[in-house]
Amino acid sequence: MRMETLADSYRTFAKREASGISPTYEAYACSVAESGTLLELLLQLPSGKQQPNLLFAATRHVIGLPDQDTDFARHALGAWDAIVPVILSRSTQTNEPGRCACFLPAFAQLEGPLAILEVGASAGLCLLPDLYGYDYGRSVLAPARQGGPVFPCQASAQTPLPHAHPQIAWRAGLDLNPLDVGKDEDMDWLKTLVWPEQKTRRTRLEAAIEMAKSQPPRVIAGDLIAQTEALASEAPSGTRLVIFHTAVLTYVSPEARKEFAVLVKDLGAEWLANESVRTLPDVAPSAILEAHPGAFVLSRNGHAIARTGPHGQFIEWL
Ligand SMILES: C[S@@+](CC[C@H](N)C(=O)[O-])C[C@H]1O[C@@H](n2cnc3c(N)ncnc32)[C@H](O)[C@@H]1O
Structure with a gap:
């Protein structure tokens, strides 16, 4: 997948899935879509591991984050080496x-x-x-x-x-x-x-x-x-x-x-x-x-x- 396609998928997530439900995830997704560095790192992961819910949960799991942080990408990049193993070993298996x-x-x-x-x-x-x-x-x-x-x-x-x-x-x-x-x-x-x-x-x-x-x-x-x-x-x-x-x-x-x-x-x-x-x-x-x-x-x-x-x-x- 090219970087622009991945950026678009994060923008779509912000608009269609998070908007009106989670201002936090909306802000996170917009932040990722604007970060070429983070998008490049995500593209190095297997295709099933590049999706927003997994990235956001893994990042919150590792470092915790203030709600609606607009600088999500900076925080994720700062802890990337610790976040990747969580992304690779976990999946979005919500139990409701x-x-x-x-x-x-x-x-x-x-x-x-x-x-x-x-x-x-x-x-x-x-x-x-x-x-x-x-x-x-x-x-x-x-x-x-x-x-x-x-x-x-x-x-x-x-x-x-x-x-x-x-x-x-x-x-x-x-x-x-x-x-x-x-x-x-x-x-x-x-x-x-x-x-x-x-x-x-x-x-x-x-x-x-x-x-x-x-x-x-x-x-x-x-x-x-x-x-x-x-x-x-x-x-x-x-x-x-x-x-x-x-x-x-x-x-x-x-x-x-x-x-x-x-x-x-x-x-x-x-x-x-x-x-x-x-x-x-x-x-x-x-x-x-x-x-x-x-x-x-x-x-x-x-x-x-x-x-x-x-x-x-x-x-x-x-
Ligand atoms: C979104 S979770 C839903 C969990 C639970 N059913 C609920 O509603 O709370 C989907 C679960 O299905 C499991 N799963 C996916 N494909 C499976 C398969 N082929 N055989 C067994 N489990 C599978 C995943 O590991 C994950 O835990």
């Missing part, structure tokens, strides 16, 4: 437990006890939907333990809201690069992936991590095509196997997505997917995309059942 609020109504429609298997689980925080609290506006479910996080989720009138947590008999996750809730370094990285202005989201993430430390979710290293079958075979008999994922399929090829759908069907599992509309175009009626371009679609066994907020902010049953 608030997404459980969107899965809960779907879990409630399945007869338990459930055996839940999450692919692309990151640290496994979405494997603990029965521990968190949920505030759906017209109904609230308290967290299993006092002090646990409560995730707000605006639910449409049609959404069938659960009155109790699901009964989960077995749970396990799979990820190419699992993060460990017991490792401070991993959890610091997860927290840094939350954009600076999203302070409430970060507070809830911290509460979820604290809760998860008392019941660490099991997440094994593996690929969703290669390892799902073996992990699924561990689900105890007498349970309903549910294979679910969120914000994951965008990382795999369209061919692998199709292969995965066939694999889950052959396993006889319930399949719950909460992904961006573009990731699973076959399951989402085009009306969903038109009404909410940035929304996710929650589907069950390949059929869209709800439109959801990408971080679990809302659910609209279809």
